[in-house]
Amino acid sequence: MARRPDLVGLTVLAMLSVRNSHPYELHRFIVDTHKDYVTGLPRSLYHAVEKLAGEDLIAPVETTREGRRPERTVYEITDEGRRELSTRLRTLLQDPGPERRTFTAAISLIGVLPVADALKALRGRAAALEGTLAGLNGHLKALEEEGLPEVLVIELDYQRTLSETELAWVRRLVERLEKGELTWTGTVNRELLAQVLDES
Structure with missing residues (x-):
């Protein structure tokens, strides 16, 4: 079984890449910016900080x-x-996984990457989703040809619909980044993080 990504640790790293902080400030930022994928606060946050410090x-x-x-x-x-x-x-x-919450977390922290790196990863995700859809479509067609009733494989149609929707959204995001409609200089800056922390 694949290990789940440490979303709390990832969020701590992302925030500290912008500004040195203590755990209470990090906690406030997570709450104030509605990073709802971070669960188990505040204990999970303090545990993540301790683990990240132990790993240097x-x-x-x-x-x-x-x-x-x-x-x-x-x-x-x-x-x-x-x-x-x-x-x-x-x-x-880049890599579509079974948990959609993971992609939500990654998207919410995308500003800590340079735009070019974010674009490359998102293009990779779009290609992976296209492959997933091709596989699902082929599988569904084969099952239909075998005469299997649709009601017994309806979950595959659901998975296909979710993948189609995600692919469309990722393509729109890539297009916005390519056109400069959504951009950031370098990575999310200290002033933005300071503004959120100082206003709360």
Whole structure:
């Protein structure tokens, strides 16, 4: 059985690639920007931070205390963490998997990749979806020729419809990126993240 992607860890890496933060700030950002694919807060977030630090993908840079509040450790992403983030995110964008929540997470963090990398991954996803659809169409046609009643394979039609819809959406996104209708400079910048954190 394939290991599920660590979406909480991916989100932490993505946010730290933009701005050094402590776990409470990261928690606020996840809630304020409706990253609803992140579940089990706050425990899952603290667990992810601990795991990423243990793998040297992030590192503590300072510990602060305000008044009577508990100490807060600020983390930064390491060079290895940046490489890991880029690899994980490109893979999730490119390879269609069984869980749609995974693609939702990858799309929500797409701004941490350069536009060219995002485009390449999305084109790869479109090609993979085209292959999936060709396979489903062939399978359904063969079952129909065998005389199998449609009601017994209706789930395959459902899967086909979902794949067709996703492919159409990915193609539109690729077109918008190619035309410059949706763009970002380099990667999502510190000011954008600071704005969200400072207003909450």
